[in-house]
Structures are given as C-alpha cells and as structure tokens.
Amino acid sequence: MDDRTHAPFLAANPVLVRCLSGAVRQDWTRAEIEALFDLPFPDLIFHAQRIHREHFDPREVQISTLLSIKTGGCPEDCAYCPQSARYDTGVTAHKLMDVAAVVDEARAAKAAGASRFCMGAAWRSPKDRDLDQVCAMVAGVRALGLETCATLGMLTAPQAARLKSAGLDYYNHNLDTSPEFYGEIVSTRTYQERLDTLNHVRTAGIHVCCGGIVGMGEGRHDRIGMIATLAGLPGHPESVPINLLVRVEGTPLAAAETFDPLEFVRTIAVAFRRPRGHE
Numbered sequence: 348m349d350d351r352t353h354a355p356f357l358a359a360n361p362v363l364v365r366c367l368s369g370a371v372r373q374d375w376t377r378a379e380i381e382a383l384f385d386l387p388f389p390d391l392i393f394h395a396q397r398i399h400r401e402h403f404d405p406r407e408v409q410i411s412t413l414l415s416i417k418t419g420g421c422p423e424d425c426a427y428c429p430q431s432a433r434y435d436t437g438v439t440a441h442k443l444m445d446v447a448a449v450v451d452e453a454r455a456a457k458a459a460g461a462s463r464f465c466m467g468a469a470w471r472s473p474k475d476r477d478l479d480q481v482c483a484m485v486a487g488v489r490a491l492g493l494e495t496c497a498t499l500g501m502l503t504a505p506q507a508a509r510l511k512s513a514g515l516d517y518y519n520h521n522l523d524t525s526p527e528f529y530g531e532i533v534s535t536r537t538y539q540e541r542l543d544t545l546n547h548v549r550t551a552g553i554h555v556c557c558g559g560i561v562g563m564g565e566g567r568h569d570r571i572g573m574i575a576t577l578a579g580l581p582g583h584p585e586s587v588p589i590n591l592l593v594r595v596e597g598t599p600l601a602a603a604e605t606f607d608p609l610e611f612v613r614t615i616a617v618a619f620r621r622p623r624g625h626e
C-alpha cells in the first residue's frame with residue numbers, strides 16, 4: 348500500500364494496518380473485526396475492494412441456482428424460516444423431488460448461465476434412504492458439467508463422505524449469527540452441532556459454504572461474533588453468504604425492525620475482505 352491508500356489515522360493504528368494487510372489468517376480477534384466495522388464507510392469499501400481485487404477477477408461473477416428439492420414441513424424452529432412446520436406461513440409441504448425432475452431443473456439453470464447448482468431440503472438431517480436419492484441427484488447434476496452444492500441440515504461424518512463420493516463439491520450450512528445470539532433464533536439444534544457438521548463436511552473434502560443472516564434483531568457485536576467465528580474455522584469457508592432477513596408473515600421474525608442498508612453493506616465488506624471467500 349502506498350501513502351494514497353492510507354488516511355493518516357490508518358497509518359497511526361497498528362491494529363488496522365495488520366487488519367488491512369490482506370494476509371490470510373485464522374487468529375482474528377473480535378476487537379480487530381470491530382475496528383474494521385468502525386472504519387469510515389468509504390475507507391472500508393475501498394479496502395474491501397482492494398483486497399478482493401488482489402485475489403479475484405473483479406469482473407467475474409459466479410452464478411449459483413438454488414432449487415428446493417424438498418419443501419416445508421421441517422421440524423426445526425429457526426425463527427426466520429417459513430419452512431418450519433411450527434409456523435403458519437402458507438408454505439405447502441412437498442416431498443422429495445424425483446431425480447429426473449431435479450436434473451431437468453439443473454439443465455435449465457445451466458442454460459440460463461449458472462455454473463453451480465444447489466439443492467436444498469427442509470430437513471433437520473437427512474435419513475439414509477433420502478440420501479440415496481440425493482446422491483443420485485448430485486451425480487446427475489455433476490454429469491451436466493455443473494458444480495454441485497447441497498443444503499440438507501445436519502450431517503454425520505459417514506453421510507458427508509457419501510455425498511463426497513457422489514460428487515458433491517459444496518455443502519451449505521450457515522452459522523446464522525453469533526454464538527451468543529443464536530439461542531434467540533434457534534432452539535432445536537445447538538451452535539456446536541452446526542460446527543460439528545461443518546467439520547464433517549470439511550473432513551470429507553467438500554468445500555464449505557457458510558455464512559449467516561443479518562437483520563434478525565442482533566447487535567453489531569453479534570455480527571462481529573459471527574464473522575469472528577467464520578474467520579476462526581479450521582479452514583475458511585470457500586463461500587460466505589451474508590443474507591438479509593426476509594421477513595415472512597407467520598414467522599417469529601415477521602415484525603423485525605427494518606435493517607440499516609449501509610450496515611448491511613458494511614457487514615458484507617468486513618466479511619468479504621477475507622480473501623478466501625468467493626461471495
């Protein structure tokens with residue numbers, strides 16, 4: 348970085364100089380991440396862009412298409428989710444789709460420009476007989492020349508290994524929020540169970556897609572805590588989706604306060620500047 352990239356207050360702050368170096372590391376502290384959040388908005392956007400461009404083609408956009416292969420009727424109680432059977436949201440439950448129908452959808456997604464196809468099922472965790480069918484979907488989608496992704500809930504180590512053998516490239520399993528705020532959002536599975544699934548996925552050799560949701564009533568310290576947890580994972584996720592809550596009538600978060608759009612951009616920029624994240 349030359350002098351033009353450094354406002355004087357940055358150059359005088361060794362914490363910020365370290366944070367903005369672009370080095371890939373897993374020992375991020377919450378104080379460091381907070382220092383990034385506290386940057387003047389233009390400085391944060393500038394440095395997020397600068398570091399991103401050091402690692403990626405800035406004009407390249409990777410397109411993923413997500414298909415719900417099994418919709419609704421989920422036993423979990425995630426407070427943001429219209430697919431939970433606990434909330435009256437008007438979502439009609441559908442059983443697991445046929446393999447051929449999923450592959451047809453993937454073919455259409457590829458024709459529309461997608462390079463990755465994600466299959467999502469509203470389960471607490473897949474049953475082994477369901478996994479047979481999902482593995483056939485993964486193999487069929489991969490045979491089209493698409494990257495494959497799935498989000499099926501919690502996995503055991505053997506289930507992750509089976510998905511890897513079928514050709515699964517990515518597994519999505521979000522942390523949702525900070526460890527401290529998590530209990531306000533989900534009570535039917537623990538934060539540690541999420542981390543365990545991520546560990547099984549990584550150990551199986553599948554790329555990790557893991558992020559969270561903002562605008563659920565959490566504080567900035569929770570957004571910091573979530574990013575610190577993501578940054579401290581044994582391997583950084585290859586994809587980091589930062590989602591803004593979609594308030595759905597019937598869910599406990601239907602009346603959540605509108606989230607500041609600039610804080611949303613800030614959160615993405617702080618998460619984005621970790622070089623291994625693609626999204």
Ligand code: SF4
Nearest residue numbers: 421423425428431469
């Ligand atoms: S586990 Fe997934 S599908 Fe089920 S309620 Fe939570 S977010 Fe929704």
